[in-house]
Amino acid sequence: MKLRIFVTLKPGVLDPQGRAIHHALGSLGFQGVEDVRTGKLIEMEVADGTTDDAIDGMCRQLLANTVIENYRVERA
Amino acid sequence: MKLRIFVTLKPGVLDPQGRAIHHALGSLGFQGVEDVRTGKLIEMEVADGTTDDAIDGMCRQLLANTVIENYRVERA
Numbered sequence: 001m002k003l004r005i006f007v008t009l010k011p012g013v014l015d016p017q018g019r020a021i022h023h024a025l026g027s028l029g030f031q032g033v034e035d036v037r038t039g040k041l042i043e044m045e046v047a048d049g050t051t052d053d054a055i056d057g058m059c060r061q062l063l064a065n066t067v068i069e070n071y072r073v074e075r076a
Numbered sequence: 077m078k079l080r081i082f083v084t085l086k087p088g089v090l091d092p093q094g095r096a097i098h099h100a101l102g103s104l105g106f107q108g109v110e111d112v113r114t115g116k117l118i119e120m121e122v123a124d125g126t127t128d129d130a131i132d133g134m135c136r137q138l139l140a141n142t143v144i145e146n147y148r149v150e151r152a
Contacts, residue, residue: 008117021138021139025138028134028138032125033120033121035120035121038116038117039118041114041115042097043115047109062097
């Protein structure tokens with residue numbers, strides 16, 4: 001089973017990388033960009049029997065810092 | 077218009093971060109994880125009139141290193 005896990009900063013958490021991208025796009029002449037936020041994408045191949053609880057555990061214990069980050073799991 | 081841009085390493089390109097996650101999941105006792113690949117997610121708010129060419133330009137010039145990375149754009 002293939003998983004795609006998206007880890008994004010919670011709203012309100014400062015995102016310096018996103019700011020840098022926003023600024024750089026402006027310098028390169030791209031108009032109309034209003035906001036940029038960055039996150040992580042983790043693609044994983046797991047055994048078919050992997051439970052939702054196990055996947056949730058992976059996210060909470062390792063992949064996301066739930067104090068400042070949200071995560072979302074997609075099964076592909 | 078909201079864009080979500082996924083930047084992933086091309087197949088065959090070494091992914092040390094993915095390896096480290098794979099190893100750490102094993103150490104934490106999560107079984108059955110076969111492969112882990114990491115990527116970047118960039119969420120962007122752009123003006124409605126932004127053309128596909130402009131979006132492609134942003135990806136090629138700044139967001140992705142097309143020598144080793146693929147990108148995919150999703151409109152939300």
